[in-house]
Amino acid sequence: MSAPERIPPRSVTPAELLTRGELTVRGRIREASNAALYCTVAYEGGEAACIYKPVAGERPLWDFPDGTLARREVAAYEVGEATGWTLVPPTVLRDGPYGEGMCQLWVEAVPEAELLALVDAEEPGPGWKAVGFADVGEGRTALLVHADDERLRRLAVLDAVINNADRKGGHLLPAGDGCLYGIDHGVTFHAEDKLRTLLWGWAGEPLTPDAVTALGALQEQLKDGAALATRLAGLITPGEIDATRARVDALLASGTHPEPGGQWPAIPWPPV
Known part of the structure; x- marks a missing residue:
């Protein structure tokens, strides 16, 4: 009797990871003007670093409605993707430890010629x-x-x-x-x-x-x-x-x- 075929693990997409993964806060990015939390997110064997910005941590602005910045970040990602260019890291709206917020895949910047x-x-x-x-x-x-x-x-x-x-x-x-x-x-x-x-x-x-x-x-x-x-x-x-x-x-x-x-x-x- 032959051994059963081994099914390789399914690859988890960044969107699935960010949306469905367990979000764990690791620290706060203090230079940010609004609450920005460095986190990890894990789902079905996949894990990545991300940034989570809860709506509750947004500072009021005189010219933008309160509590809308996280949604605008997600909208920017959506429009960026629609151009066919890779311009904005994967970004979703989800619940987290401090309520609804924006969750974006962390990008580790590498040294490069000056921009x-x-x-x-x-x-x-x-x-x-x-x-x-x-x-x-x-x-x-x-x-x-x-x-x-x-x-x-x-x-x-x-x-x-x-x-x-x-x-x-x-x-x-x-x-x-x-x-x-x-x-x-x-x-x-x-x-x-x-x-x-x-x-x-x-x-x-x-x-x-x-x-x-x-x-x-x-x-x-x-x-x-x-x-x-x-x-x-x-x-x-x-x-x-x-x-x-x-x-x-x-x-x-x-x-x-x-x-x-x-x-x-x-x-x-x-x-x-």
Whole structure:
């Protein structure tokens, strides 16, 4: 009699792990402006590190409704995935030890060439894009630049779509898989223009064909009744979904990266 065939263990997806896994708090990230807890999550033999941000730990903001930041983080992941680009770590909404919150796969940043710099020059050097001049003290200014990196450029497009009000250098995580992940998307999707980012280096330049294709796919997925639009309806308001559609339409109509509007501080400071 032959031995029974051994069935290999099923591979657990990041979404399953984050959604169904047992969440154990290991510590608190004290630098975060809202409660951010470093955790592990385990499910059916799979285990990973993650970050859990409970709604109960969100500080009130004057321009965003209370208790909505976790949902906005999940919405940013959903929209990022819909572009076909890998831009935001897997992120879900779930219950945890301190109530409902956002749970995101932890990304361990790896050393990489600089993405941002302050340089004593009037123009950016080869491989860099200028953001603007910054006061560095004692009456001196320096030119803030970012790398002319396709991964950053994709994040700049995503930020324009989700209306990111706080894209800082510390929110950019280069990972061992070669991807560059953006994190901390709680202040996004406002219906009013609030784009505030360090990634202005391509402002006014034509979108790449890759970006036009991604935005076209996103435009289809944001239509009423489409799966993405249905998921977003549980995360942000109808008015915010309409505003997201309008931003995608405007990007495709102009064919260019947006420029600062002048009604809102365009660059977060400090840049990290």
